[in-house]
Amino acid sequence: MAKESFDKEIQFLRMLSLAGGAYSRQQFADRLGISVHTYDKTLRNLKEMVTVLQQDLPAEQGTELSEWLRYNYYESADPLLLFLFRAKSLKETESIRLTLLLTALQTQERTAKDLQDLCSEQMPADSPLPDEKTIRGDLKYLEEVGVILRVNERRPYRYKAANDLIDQLTDDQLLDLYDYVDVIANTQIPSVQGYLLRDTLKKVLRKRGFNPEATETHRYKYNYHSRILDEAHLYTIFGAIQQRRQIRFLYLSPKKGMNYTSQNTNPLFERESAGTSDCILPLRVVYDHQYGRWYLIGHHARMGIKKFRMEGLTQIEEGDAVEEDKYAEKLKQLEAQMKNSWVTDTNRAVKVAVRFYNPSRSGANFIRERVEAQGQWGVITEESDSTFLYEIEVNEIYEIKPWLRSFGSSCEILEPRWLRKQFIAEWKELRSYYESI
Known part of the structure; x- marks a missing residue:
């Protein structure tokens, strides 16, 4: 599959899975920046991919494209959109x-x-x-x-x-390995390689007369199917980082509502690109668990440190290599700026102080356990039997704010005062929604 085509398939499937039937063919094509004819052709290619990938399976194990896009999770344990990786870059x-x-x-x-x-x-x-x-x-x-x-x-x-490893395993050992890979693929980042390994083990189990689906005892809710697609970029970017190479790409900001733009290969139909061409030295890749997003952070020759959401990257190509000393200098600069980043923010540091309230009922203190697990480098100080203090110095508050808000009434902002006032205003607005009519 051509590189440009793969970019198009990624964005096409992302919209198909997230929007479902919310768009008409014309609206779908407009959002992608393609014609309705190209929309139909791409959908036809995807259906052919599913058919080719399953041509060796018996009829009862085959899957229509519509089945890959089911919304009832418990009727389909396979992660959505993974099949595109099996066809990636292969003619x-x-x-x-x-x-x-x-x-x-x-x-x-x-x-x-x-x-x-x-x-x-x-x-x-x-x-x-x-x-x-x-x-x-x-x-x-x-x-x-x-x-x-x-x-x-x-x-x-x-x-x-x-096949030596697989052939030497007993049936029980193979089932245990399958269960282990299933758990790890669903809980670790990145996960695509784990799912591909799980598929291989499924085929081996079927050859031995087992039905993997019948032996599965767990299901893992996969909240962010589309992040699997962004993993396609990881190996190109990691390769560029290892080789200290710059990368060039066309960036389509998710905020602008345009998911894809075709390359101008025909001068008769040439048009202005909807994205921004960039060339950066990639330094770090960050995954945001809260929103299921990948971020690329690198150094731009003119603008310094820049951050990109991975879902907006298209037409990625490797560029020139840089000297090791220069790369180390830029990486050290980035690490200094991200020392207090909750996720990727590099703005000025702000001290945040919070009072958390323990659950009133007896049993596990899930508030304390969650703060300890997710609070990163923040410091916890005992205050009373019912409360404890949490303090952290973090770059800005925009990335930590949703985390604090998610604790609801179990969290009280103490510092900074302007953040406390923002929370008060937000809770008052929520309260107004529930006032009697």
Whole structure:
């Protein structure tokens, strides 16, 4: 799939999952900045993706696109939108060729020449036949990602599927591993690789006669399906950070309501881009658990430290490398500015003092436990049997404010005074909503 196409599919699926049937075809296309014809074509491509990815499954295990977009969580344990990663960056011929290679290596060891002959025999008639260089490139890629192993050190090299770990596990051990991966994939960040591993284990269990869905005893509510899509950018960005490279991209601010803009490849239909082209040195990636958002923070040559919501990044490309000393200098500058950041804020530090009220009933003190777990570097001081103080110096209050507000009547703002007045005004406004009519 072309890089631009993948950007489009990401934003298309994000809107499809979050908005559901709220938009008409024309409204959906306008929001994405594409034509209705492109909308129909993209939807058709997504349906074909689902069909191709499940072509080896029996009919009862297949899934229509509409099933991937169900809102009843307990009828579908698989996370929404994950299937796009299985098709990411693979052309149709690559997908067919890699499938043939992996299938052949499951049963016996083979050389590159053997695999080339096999592909030539089994490739569809309308697909180009691969040469030996292409097959060797595929084998190198599969070896690098750990899917296959080279079994000898002398030419001609022979390869086999890397199934030793799975094959050596007993049924009970495999079920335990599946349960563990299921829990970790649903609770850790990032999670896409865990879900892909879980899918592989599902296939192995089915081959052994088990039904993974029937043995599942837990369900995990996935509140932010769309953040899985943003993980597509993580590996490109982390690679650029490791190599100390700049990245270029087109940024579409989520505040502007435009989710996607196509590249101007046809001069007859060229138009002004709705986004902003940027080039930065990526320094850090931050995940905000409260809102399910990824942030990219980097250094801009003209504007210094800049922050971007990951969902607005499109058309990402690697740029020039920078010297290690320069990178270390910019990273040190960022760490100094983010020393007191609740999430990503780099503005001036403010001291916040809060009085928390313990629950009146006996049992677990969930207020205290939550403050201890989520309060970061804040200091807790005992005040009385019913209250305790919490103090923290944090960059601005905009990121910590929703957290404080979520405690409701169990939280009283003491400092700063202007924040206390804001909370008083907010609670008065809420109270007015419940006054008798």
